[in-house]
Amino acid sequence: MSTKQSTLNRIRQALGMETQNEWPTVARERLVTYALLGIYVVVIWFPIYYIFITSIKPSSEVLSVPITFIPQQPTVQNYVDIFANRPFEHYTFNSVIVATTTTVICVTLGTLTGYSFSRFDFFGNKTLLLSIVGARMIPPIALIVPFFQIMSNPPLIGGFTGSLYDTRVALILTYTFFNLPFAVWIMKNYFDGVPESLDEQAKIDGCSTWEAFFKIILPMAKPGIAATAILAFIFSWNEFVFALVLTSSEVSQTLPIAVSLFVADDFVDWAHLAAGGIIAALPGILFGLFFQQYIVSGLTQGAVKE
Structure with a gap:
């Protein structure tokens, strides 16, 4: 075994990786961990995101089909209305x-x-x-x-x-x-x-x-x-x-x-329900x-x- 290879092995052992074959294993474990965390974040935050985008949509777009996940005409009028009319x-x-x-x-x-x-x-x-x-x-x-x-x-x-x-x-x-x-x-x-x-x-x-x-x-x-x-x-x-x-x-x-x-x-x-919900949840x-x-x-x- 060359001096360079033995040095790499010592570094891996110091990091808790005994052989070179453990590098792909660690990478897969990290990939799975980050993937699960990413799914968890999406599941947790998606309802809040959807309520928010609904609150900045005009009423006509809220009920449009197919559903839009990015407002085409974002507006803050819903927030203005709930304070002006109620x-x-x-x-x-x-x-x-x-x-x-x-x-x-x-x-x-x-x-x-x-x-x-x-x-x-x-x-x-x-x-x-x-x-x-x-x-x-x-x-x-x-x-x-x-x-x-x-x-x-x-x-x-x-x-x-x-x-x-x-x-x-x-x-x-x-x-x-x-x-x-x-x-x-x-x-x-x-x-x-x-x-x-x-x-x-x-x-x-x-x-x-x-x-x-x-x-x-x-x-x-x-x-x-x-x-x-x-x-x-x-x-x-x-x-x-x-x-x-x-x-x-x-x-x-x-x-x-x-x-x-x-x-x-x-x-x-x-639309106004979502705007009020965002204010209440803030x-x-x-x-x-x-x-x-x-x-x-x-x-x-x-x-x-x-």
């Missing part, structure tokens, strides 16, 4: 208020509750945690009637006797009920991954329990808080069933309801693209303990 800005405002308020409440209460379950061993700890998380296991559809009755005829609280039906408050309370257990579960698992020795060291340095939490532990929990906030916001933003049942006018209806209004009994306004898409690392780290922290 109070879409008010629906958007309602979604922002409801989703943001729900997120703030869930992150605040979920962080404090998750830290308490992670650090303090009190009577009924596991039972109470299981009951909180177990409440999220109930199918939401099974609770529509109770929530409708509660919001239509709320109990006397502080002398309040009015109905919460068709108000943003009703949606905020409902979404908090469903998202808070999820927030508690995420934050509890995240705090489990933060060493308790940090709390002890902070207390040795003269910090109280609250000071140790706010100054030491809370800054370390930013990925978990970010994951909780993003998921709570997306869940609240996208929720449709309870928004449909608990609201009846544009005073409190959110974007998912506004989009559904383009579907009539005998006609579907596909926050979820942006959060998924730019903050996915926070979601992954927030959900996986504490899954493996040393």
Whole structure:
């Protein structure tokens, strides 16, 4: 064997390839991997792409045959129309208020509750945690009637006797009920991954329990808080069933309801439906693209303990 050939063999061995015959095998494996990834990307993104191109087509082209996957006459008139002919800005405002308020409440209460379950061993700890998380296991559809009755005829609280039906408050309370257990579960698992020795060291340095939490532990929990906030916001933003049942006018209806209004009994306004769908889906898409690392780290922290 020549010196050049032996040198190439040593390089291949250093790369984990014992013989020259492994080069075609590695190339085929990479080709198959990239092909599968390419198919996966197309399957995932094609519906979003199709909704987008439909939103920039004129109505005549949307229903044309054969179907066009590249708009022949792209236009933004559909987006202009949904804001000009319908109070879409008010629906958007309602979604922002409801989703943001729900997120703030869930992150605040979920962080404090998750830290308490992670650090303090009190009577009924596991039972109470299981009951909180177990409440999220109930199918939401099974609770529509109770929530409708509660919001239509709320109990006397502080002398309040009015109905919460068709108000943003009703949606905020409902979404908090469903998202808070999820927030508690995420934050509890995240705090489990933060060493308790940090709390002890902070207390040795003269910090109280609250000071140790706010100054030491809370800054370390930013990925978990970010994951909780993003998921709570997306869940609240996208929720449709309870928004449909608990609201009846544009005073409190959110974007998912506004989009559904383009579907009539005998006609579907596909172009405007697609434009509204893109606007409604935009926050979820942006959060998924730019903050996915926070979601992954927030959900996986504490899954493996040393």
